[in-house]
Amino acid sequence: MNRQGIGVLAVATVAVSLAAASLAGQGPSSYATPRTSWGDPDISGFFTNKDQQGIPFERQAEFGDRQVLTEEEFGERQTRAAQQLATDNAEFDIETADRSNAGAVGSATSPPPHWLDRARPTRRTSLVVDPPNGRIPPMTPNGALEVQARVAARTGGRFGNEPVASYTDGSLYDRCITRGLPGSMMPAIYGNSYQIVQGPGFVGIRYEMIHETRIVPLDGSAHVSSSIRQHMGDARGHWEGDTLVVETTNFHPDSVYRNANPGALRLVERFRRVGPDTVQWSVTVDDPTTWTRPWTFAMDLARDDSQPVFEYACHEGNYAMYNVLSGSRAADRAGAEAPR
DSSP states (O other): HHHHHHHHHHHHHHHHHHHHHHHOOOOOOOOOOOTTTTTTTTOOEEEOOGGGGTTTOOOOOGGTTTOOOOOOHHHHHHHHHHHHHHHTTTTOTTTTGGGGGGGGGGGSSSSSSSOOOOOOSSOOOOOOOOTTSSSOBBOOHHHHHHHHHHHHHHHHOOOOTTOOOOOGGGGGGTTTSSTTTTGGGGGSSSOOEEEEEEEEEHHHHHHHHTOOEEEEOOOOOOOOHHHOOBBTTTTEEEETTTTTEEEEOOTTTTTGGGGOOTTEEEEEEEEEEEEETTEEEEEEOOTTBBBBSSSEEEEEEEEESOOOOHHHHTTTTTTHHHHHHHHHHHHEEEEEEEEO
């Protein structure tokens, strides 16, 4: 990265750190972070970010640079959340239930809805905190074309619900391989538990959904060779005061975030404990070949020992791929047997 790019990223990082602290109601020095027995800031524990899933990733244009809702807007969000909860808890009666959302995940006609994670309403207008308008910056002149080319190369030009020829036509998420980074810690309808463990010179993060684990060295070692590409990238971390800063590069083309340039993308995560039960997590996305400037999103991880990381037997229970492939083969047979 050139000096100008480094300067922009540094300014953005400072602005985001202050904005995130403001959103959490904590100043940068308002909480004395406890220490591990070897002296590092202690950010370990079981966490969940399920309450962040109700926050739009990008901010609606009508809110401008406003980071929080008004009382009236927050009341409307609370009303929608209550309506969703009522739908989740509705008795399953396919004869009398509202058929307008029949089959929707968590609807009265899609049992059982009780296992879904639903967020408690928050006042935040977006997860994106930088740029100030809460929206992902425009792509570079060639960025959109390059993204399209990478998607086409990965999918063979297949999109939507077209028949599949092989299990390799499914996404890595569908195949229980990975949600990538930072996707593995993005809130979903279930499986929103995470565990952060620490040891001298290392931090480990375990993700419930897909059941991946990252090991982040803190020893100052260099990234591995650029010829080595991994679905979760290659992470290196260090402490800046009480904040764990993790830089990840070397992404695999099949799982790179938002189809960015795997050779150029750099993700900078920041983990900072701002209260007894809260760790702020922010991610700065830096790929100058795809976006016109770095951008950042942030959310809170809530420590909750009642939310341990359960077994996620995705491969063992993955009937989706079997059903998709068997359905496609049935469609092939029906097409071959149809009169011409």
